[in-house]
Structures are given as structure tokens and as C-alpha cells.
Amino acid sequence: MFLQQLVNGLVLGGAYALIAVGMTMIFGIMNISNFAHGTIYMLGAYAVYFLSTVFKQPFFLAVALAMFVVGLVGIAIERIVFRPVYGGPVLNDLLIALGLSFVLENGALLLWGSQTKSVRAPFTDTVIRFAGVSVTLQRLVVLFASVILIGALYIFLNRTRYGKAIVATAQNPKGAALVGIDLDRVYMGTFAISSALAAAAGALLAPLFYVFPTMGNMPLLKAFVVVVLGGMGNVQGAVVGGFLVGVAESLGGAYISSDYKNVFSFIILISVLLVRPQGLFGRSESA
Amino acid sequence: MSLLTCFGLLKRFGGLAAVSGVNLGVRQGELVGLIGPNGAGKTTVFNLITGFLAPTAGRIEYAGEEITGLAPHLIAARGLVRTFQKINVFGELTVIDNVLIGRHLHLTTRFGHALVQSRGYRGEEQAARDTALRTLETVGLSGWETRQAKNLPFGLQRALGIATALAAGPRLLLLDEPASGMNTEEKKVAIELIRRIHRQGTTLLLVEHDMNVVMSLCERVIVLDSGTILMEGTPDQVQHDPRVIEVYLGPGYRRPA
Amino acid sequence: MMRGRAGTLSLALVVGTVAIPLVIRDAYYLHILNVIALFAIGVYGFNIITGLAGQFNIAHAGFIGIGAYASALAATAVPLPFWVALPCAVLVTVLFGFLIGYPSLRLRGVYFALTTLAFGEILSLVFENWVAVTGGPMGITKIPPPAAVRFLGVQMAFDEKAGFYYLCVICLAAAIYVNRQLLHSRLGRAMLAVRENEDLAQSIGVPIARTKMTAFLLATALLGATGSLYAHYFRFISPVSFSPAESFRQVMMLIVGGKGTLFGPLLGAIILTIVPEVLRSIEEYQWIAYGVVLILCIVFLPNGLVGWVRDLWGTRRAPEAR
Numbered sequence: 001m002f003l004q005q006l007v008n009g010l011v012l013g014g015a016y017a018l019i020a021v022g023m024t025m026i027f028g029i030m031n032i033s034n035f036a037h038g039t040i041y042m043l044g045a046y047a048v049y050f051l052s053t054v055f056k057q058p059f060f061l062a063v064a065l066a067m068f069v070v071g072l073v074g075i076a077i078e079r080i081v082f083r084p085v086y087g088g089p090v091l092n093d094l095l096i097a098l099g100l101s102f103v104l105e106n107g108a109l110l111l112w113g114s115q116t117k118s119v120r121a122p123f124t125d126t127v128i129r130f131a132g133v134s135v136t137l138q139r140l141v142v143l144f145a146s147v148i149l150i151g152a153l154y155i156f157l158n159r160t161r162y163g164k165a166i167v168a169t170a171q172n173p174k175g176a177a178l179v180g181i182d183l184d185r186v187y188m189g190t191f192a193i194s195s196a197l198a199a200a201a202g203a204l205l206a207p208l209f210y211v212f213p214t215m216g217n218m219p220l221l222k223a224f225v226v227v228v229l230g231g232m233g234n235v236q237g238a239v240v241g242g243f244l245v246g247v248a249e250s251l252g253g254a255y256i257s258s259d260y261k262n263v264f265s266f267i268i269l270i271s272v273l274l275v276r277p278q279g280l281f282g283r284s285e286s287a
Numbered sequence: 288m289s290l291l292t293c294f295g296l297l298k299r300f301g302g303l304a305a306v307s308g309v310n311l312g313v314r315q316g317e318l319v320g321l322i323g324p325n326g327a328g329k330t331t332v333f334n335l336i337t338g339f340l341a342p343t344a345g346r347i348e349y350a351g352e353e354i355t356g357l358a359p360h361l362i363a364a365r366g367l368v369r370t371f372q373k374i375n376v377f378g379e380l381t382v383i384d385n386v387l388i389g390r391h392l393h394l395t396t397r398f399g400h401a402l403v404q405s406r407g408y409r410g411e412e413q414a415a416r417d418t419a420l421r422t423l424e425t426v427g428l429s430g431w432e433t434r435q436a437k438n439l440p441f442g443l444q445r446a447l448g449i450a451t452a453l454a455a456g457p458r459l460l461l462l463d464e465p466a467s468g469m470n471t472e473e474k475k476v477a478i479e480l481i482r483r484i485h486r487q488g489t490t491l492l493l494v495e496h497d498m499n500v501v502m503s504l505c506e507r508v509i510v511l512d513s514g515t516i517l518m519e520g521t522p523d524q525v526q527h528d529p530r531v532i533e534v535y536l537g538p539g540y541r542r543p544a
Numbered sequence: 545m546m547r548g549r550a551g552t553l554s555l556a557l558v559v560g561t562v563a564i565p566l567v568i569r570d571a572y573y574l575h576i577l578n579v580i581a582l583f584a585i586g587v588y589g590f591n592i593i594t595g596l597a598g599q600f601n602i603a604h605a606g607f608i609g610i611g612a613y614a615s616a617l618a619a620t621a622v623p624l625p626f627w628v629a630l631p632c633a634v635l636v637t638v639l640f641g642f643l644i645g646y647p648s649l650r651l652r653g654v655y656f657a658l659t660t661l662a663f664g665e666i667l668s669l670v671f672e673n674w675v676a677v678t679g680g681p682m683g684i685t686k687i688p689p690p691a692a693v694r695f696l697g698v699q700m701a702f703d704e705k706a707g708f709y710y711l712c713v714i715c716l717a718a719a720i721y722v723n724r725q726l727l728h729s730r731l732g733r734a735m736l737a738v739r740e741n742e743d744l745a746q747s748i749g750v751p752i753a754r755t756k757m758t759a760f761l762l763a764t765a766l767l768g769a770t771g772s773l774y775a776h777y778f779r780f781i782s783p784v785s786f787s788p789a790e791s792f793r794q795v796m797m798l799i800v801g802g803k804g805t806l807f808g809p810l811l812g813a814i815i816l817t818i819v820p821e822v823l824r825s826i827e828e829y830q831w832i833a834y835g836v837v838l839i840l841c842i843v844f845l846p847n848g849l850v851g852w853v854r855d856l857w858g859t860r861r862a863p864e865a866r
């Protein structure tokens with residue numbers, strides 16, 4: 001039972017990591033807390049629903065396309081919604097992100113209805129058993145895909161020019177601008193990657209859960225907890241934190257209470273704020 | 288009498304020591320300058336003294352009391368106030384409100400008094416306004432009271448920043464590049480203002496890049512380079528010291544505006 | 545304080561406000577006014593923490609819910625009269641404000657907003673699932689209205705809409721007065737300073753964490769009162785009234801009206817109560833419209849309608865701080 005929940009937790013954690021990584025990047029590079037991130041995740045799920053069910057694309061192609069399409073949506077959001085409020089008070093960023101999440105969520109509701117949809121994926125039926133644990137192949141696929149995507153992100157950030165430009169901007173925006181890095185492109189790229197990853201999480205998880213307009217709310221919260229736990233702006237922290245939160249939630253839900261499963265991440269949040277606000281990997285800087 | 292003393296200040300960021308082995312002092316009534324090339328650590332020293340950064344090692348004493356590691360607002364409450372190089376106004380608020388906030392430490396009635404509009408409350412508010420208006424006059428901002436701070440021309444914004452700091456009634460005032468971004472005329476006005484503040488009894492420590500400003504104002508100059516103190520002396524001594532010249536690439540070094 | 549034109553205008557407003565239930569007899573319109581006044585009290589609370597101190601409390605409706613459930617339980621389970629239940633509700637709500645504020649307000653940045661975001665969801669969860677206490681989705685029914693009171697020889701009943709109107713108006717006036725005095729006091733200015741520039745505020749002696757906490761405690765007190773009034777007016781409460789979506793609508797009231805202004809919250813409450821009523825036929829589109837309006841407001845009118853008018857006006861009558 002413990003091992004079973006552990007595996008479930010890791011699967012969940014991989015998805016949380018994907019969502020949180022994008023969120024922490026946007027925070028680290030642009031100092032924006034993207035409250036609309038949960039709706040991006042939701043769009044990824046709907047995208048894969050339409051692509052695989054209506055357009056009958058094979059699952060993995062649908063996931064890739066969903067990432068691409070939602071990545072473009074992310075760029076559009078950055079240019080249209082967030083760009084006008086750069087440099088203003090933080091409160092305005094938060095409010096506008098909240099407004100955006102409402103537009104997207106209710107837009108989805110209007111367009112596609114409140115009825116939950118389900119996505120059939122090629123691996124939902126196969127079950128793998130080992131060491132007393134049984135897990136559907138689909139879940140394992142989610143886990144592996146998460147790990148692969150995170151790995152791809154690492155390679156991108158550390159080995160490509162564009163990626164290194166993004167990292168440089170996160171560490172020192174003014175310095176980056178001085179050496180000729182195009183901040184506009186960095187911001188666009190950050191939003192594109194962030195949205196694509198969240199969409200991937202939504203797309204990969206879609207066959208496991210239902211697809212409905214408000215499905216992004218809980219993942220948004222979890223992602224924030226992960227980001228705080230890992231250290232705001234810290235990508236490694238988001239990855240490690242994602243798995244930690246996933247496992248904690250899974251174990252907590254199994255051993256303590258299933259109804260209040262979502263409370264565990266809240267408890268983690270408060271604990272981090274009380275004990276080590278900068279998170280696991282953050283620097284503690286006074287003022 | 289020594290008002291401020293720093294002993295062996297060290298500040299590390301990761302592996303990098305931004306400031307190390309800094310011993311400096313400011314005596315009551317002095318007007319001291321702190322200069323150094325870009326990245327020398329001047330603002331870091333300010334941040335350490337005023338509690339915005341905690342030193343990795345070292346001690347800071349002010350008016351006979353150790354203030355190392357105290358929170359910034361507690362240090363301000365003891366009469367040590369600093370200004371900022373960049374944004375030094377409350378943008379959305381009016382000029383008069385900016386300066387009124389500077390009087391925060393000197394208003395003592397609690398909010399309950401404001402709710403019942405007690406005589407004590409009303410008296411204090413009136414006194415605060417009077418002081419604020421006088422302070423605005425000192426810095427040359429009379430007549431601008433109801434303008435939103437963010438709509439002030441740049442030079443006046445800096446004056447407002449100084450006014451707010453002055454309103455707090457500091458014993459020691461730390462000015463972080465008060466003349467940066469100003470043209471020659473504005474600098475003359477700033478120099479006069481700082482002299483006036485000094486004459487009125489406030490001890491001053493200022494960070495400045497413009498050597499002319501430093502020369503006209505400071506009795507003593509401390510030179511910082513790569514986080515350590517290179518030398519200190521009169522402006523004249525400093526200007527002609529070969530080590531300082533080397534560090535600045537020539538005497539009378541002007542940083543491009 | 546009362547002089548010349550401003551004085552006459554104020555007097556006219558007061559007389560007009562008092563006279564309304566005598567002129568308007570239609571229960572429906574009185575109900576609308578009551579609802580506006582009720583929510584406005586909450587928005588004035590929201591204004592203190594978010595408009596003045598600049599800290600975004602996303603669990604706005606959730607805290608109103610705490611006040612509502614606390615008051616409802618006090619009045620039905622104990623039972624306590626409304627006049628005791630109200631202060632109890634305020635205390636309970638303020639206590640939660642302290643518990644949530646303590647870990648998050650002493651930190652700089654978005655931690656407070658995040659914590660309230662999470663807390664709002666938790667509250668929804670608890671309201672829905674803790675059936676033994678909150679009644680779950682069915683909520684709490686048969687909440688008694690405030691008992692009648694003899695005041696200066698006059699019997700005042702609050703189970704009628706007209707009676708409740710006066711109660712709301714008095715509470716609303718108090719809420720507006722608190723906001724006004726904040727704008728003219730050291731505490732309020734400290735909040736504004738914290739909102740505008742925390743570093744600068746600290747450098748002249750403003751204690752950041754303590755100021756934010758004070759703002760939040762004042763705000764939650766008003767939210768608790770709003771909740772209590774809500775519970776004893778509608779006499780029925782359920783989780784749906786205190787959901788994150790409801791928070792959003794009330795956030796809109798402040799943003800559209802004008803955050804940080806004195807009459808913005810009231811104007812916002814009026815607009816965001818009347819417009820949904822008038823546009824009931826296209827109810828499904830209202831939420832998406834709200835989202836769009838919010839975005840447009842932040843981009844074009846960050847200080848809301850009242851702020852916009854005031855900017856047009858040009859000069860500022862001195863301490864009407866933003």
C-alpha cells in the first residue's frame with residue numbers, strides 16, 4: 001500500500017513539477033505570479049481532447065500539438081494581457097492575472113459546456129504489476145513523459161543560446177539587457193515554454209481524470225505551493241518540490257484523510273512560510 | 288564624538304565578498320563623502336548600515352548603541368535615515384502626503400484617537416502638516432503640495448525624497464547619490480540644499496559619483512574599491528592620491544550621466 | 545468640518561439616505577439597496593487591506609463566510625441574540641485573519657496573496673464538507689433576524705427590509721468613516737507607504753509587517769460584520785455565497801469603483817449589484833464579461849472610476865491620499 005501510494009505520488013508529482021516549473025520561471029524572470037496558469041493547464045487538456053477525440057490524432061501527437069498550440073496562446077497572453085502592466089505595482093499583475101483566469105475559465109465554460117469530457121488514451125487499459133504495486137501504463141507514461149520534458153528543459157536552458165539568455169535574464173535583467181539580450185524575446189520565450197509545459201501536464205493527465213473548465217484551480221494552488229516550497233524562481237526547486245508535494249499528498253490522502261486531501265498542500269505552504277520562507281533552494285535575503 | 292562606527296564589515300553573496308574589512312566612522316556634525324567606482328560596494332555599505340542587509344560579519348555602532356542586524360524601521364527610529372538612489376518617492380501619493388509619511392516617527396497618537404478625533408490627534412496632525420510645509424520650503428518644493436509625486440519632474444522628485452527623509456528628523460542622514468541624473472543647474476541647487484541641511488545640525492554621509500559635488504561639500508572623503516577601503520582623507524588628498532587615480536582612470540573622473 | 549457647499553451636500557445626502565425607506569416602499573428595491581449596502585461594507589474592508597495597504601486578499605468572500613457561519617451558529621446553536629452574535633462573528637473572523645496573516649504578512653512579495661488564494665479554496669472545502677457544523681451544501685437555515693430594539697423611546701424592528709436598511713446604513717456609515725479616518729491618520733498613511741514603496745517606508749520608520757497585519761485585522765473585522773449581517777438578513781447561508789467566484793465579483797466592486805479611494809467601494813458595490821440584476825437575461829456571459837472588464841480596468845483605469853474622475857479633476861484637496 002505504501003509503495004502503491006508512493007508510485008501514485010510520483011506520477012502526480014511529475015505533473016506538478018511540469019506545471020510548477022513554468023510558473024517559477026515566469027516568476028523568476030518577470031516577477032509575475034501567473035494566476036492564470038491553472039487555466040493554461042486546462043486548455044492543454046481540452047486541446048488534447050479535441051485533437052484526439054474530434055480530430056482523431058494519435059495520443060502523443062495530440063499532446064505535442066497541444067503543447068505547441070497552447071504555447072502560442074501563452075505568447076499571445078504575454079503580449080496582450082501582461083505587457084501593458086509591466087513595471088507597475090505588483091498588485092496590478094495579480095489582479096490582471098486573476099481577471100485573465102476568469103476569462104479563460106468562463107470562456108471554456110461557454111464554448112465547451114460544463115459537462116466533463118473524457119479522453120481515451122492508448123495505454124489506459126494496460127496494467128503493470130510489480131512488487132505489490134499495480135499501476136496503469138498510462139500513469140507510467142505520464143511519469144516518464146514528465147521526466148523527459150523536464151530533462152529537455154534542462155538541456156534547453158543550459159545548452160542552447162536562447163536558453164542561456166533566459167537564465168541570464170533571470171539572474172540579472174539589467175546586465176542581460178546591457179549585453180544585448182533581447183528582453184522581449186526572453187519574456188515571450190518564457191511564457192511559451194511555461195504554457196507548453198503546463199499544457200503538457202494537462203494533456204498527459206487528461207485521460208486519467210476528467211476534463212472540465214475549472215479543472216485548473218486545484219493544480220494552480222498545488223503549483224504555487226510547489227513553487228514556494230522549492231524557492232520562488234528556482235527551477236530545480238520546482239522539480240524537487242513537485243515530487244515532494246505529489247508524494248505527500250498521495251500518502252496523506254491514503255493514510256489520513258481522502259476528503260481533505262487538498263488541505264495537505266496548504267499545510268505545507270504554511271509550514272514553509274513559518275519555518276523557511278525562501279524555500280528549499282532559495283536564498284535568504286533580508287529586505 | 289563618534290556618531291557612527293563600522294567595525295570589520297563583511298558581506299558575502301554566495302562566494303563573492305561584496306564588502307570586506309570595512310572600518311569606517313562618522314563623527315557628530317561631519318559631512319563625509321563615500322566614493323568609489325561602479326560596483327565598489329557603496330550602496331551595499333549603506334544597506335548594511337541601515338539594516339536592509341545583514342552583515343556576514345562585523346559590527347555597527349550608532350550613538351553608542353550596537354545596531355548590527357536591527358530591522359530598518361528600528362534603525363530609522365533611532366535617528367539614522369537613508370535615501371535611495373532610484374525610486375525615492377511614494378509615486379501615487381501627493382507631495383504633501385509623501386512628506387507627512389516622513390513624520391511617522393513623530394506622531395504618537397494611536398488610530399483610536401483618530402476615530403474619535405481627539406484633541407491630541409488633531410493637534411498632532413496640524414503640527415505634522417506645519418512641519419511638512421516647512422520642510423517642503425527648505426527643499427524648494429513650496430507650491431507643489433497637491434501634485435502627485437510621480438508627476439514631478441525628475442530633479443524635484445529627488446528633492447522630495449530628501450524632504451521625506453528630513454521630515455523624519457534624522458540625526459544622521461545617509462544620502463545615496465543625491466545628485467545623480469541631474470544637470471549642472473540642478474546640482475548647484477542640490478549642493479546648496481545639502482549644505483543647508485548640514486548647517487542646521489544634521490550629520491551627513493553621502494555617496495556620490497560627481498567629484499565636483501564631493502569636492503564642494505565634503506570635509507572628509509572615504510574611498511571604496513572592490514568592497515574594501517582604499518584610503519580616506521580630505522577631498523584634496525583623495526583627488527591627488529595615485530591609488531585613487533589609478534582606480535578611477537584619471538583625476539576628476541566623471542561618470543557619464 | 546461641515547462648511548459651505550460640502551456641508552449642505554453632506555446634509556442633503558444624510559437626509560436623503562434616511563428618507564429612502566419612507567419614499568420607496570417596494571420590497572424589491574429596498575432589497576437591492578440592502579444588498580448593496582451589505583456588500584459595500586465588505587468592500588470597504590477589502591479596501592483597507594488591498595486598496596490602502598496594497599496586499600491582495602483573495603479569500604475575501606471566504607472571510608465573509610467565516611463571519612456568516614460564526615454568527616449563524618452562534619444564533620441557532622447556542623442560541624445567542626444577534627447583538628451578541630455579531631461581535632462574536634467579528635472576533636472569530638479577526639482571529640482567522642491573524643492566523644492567516646501571521647505567516648504570510650511578515651514576508652515581502654506575493655506570499656500573502658498566495659496564502660489567501662489557498663485559504664479561500666480550503667474554506668470552500670470546509671464549508672462544503674464539514675456537514676456536522678456547516679450543514680454542507682445545504683447550509684444553515686432559519687437564522688433569526690436581529691431582535692427588535694427600543695432606542696430613545698422608539699421601537700425599531702429589523703425583520704422588515706426597511707428596518708434592516710437602517711441597520712445596514714449605520715454599519716456602512718461606520719465603515720466609510722473608518723476608511724476616511726485612515727486616510728487622514730498616521731496609520732492609514734503608513735499603509736499607503738507600505739503599498740507604494742516598502743523599502744522607502746522602512747527607511748523612515750514605518751514597521752512593515754505590523755502595518756500590514758493591522759490593516760488585515762481591521763479588514764477582517766469589517767468582513768466578519770458583513771458576514772453576520774448577511775446571515776441574519778438572508779436567514780439562510782450556504783457555501784456557494786462565499787466561494788472564490790463570489791470573491792471575484794466583490795473584488796470587481798473595488799477595482800471598478802476605485803481602490804484606495806473613499807467612495808470607490810460604494811460606487812463599485814452599486815454598479816456590480818445593479819448591473820447583474822439588470823442583465824439577468826444574459827447571466828451566463830456575466831463572468832467572462834467581469835474578467836474582461838477587470839483586465840480593461842487595470843490597464844486603462846487602475847484607480848477605478850472614482851480615481852479616474854479625480855485625476856480628471858486635476859487638483860487634489862490635500863489629504864485625500866490615493
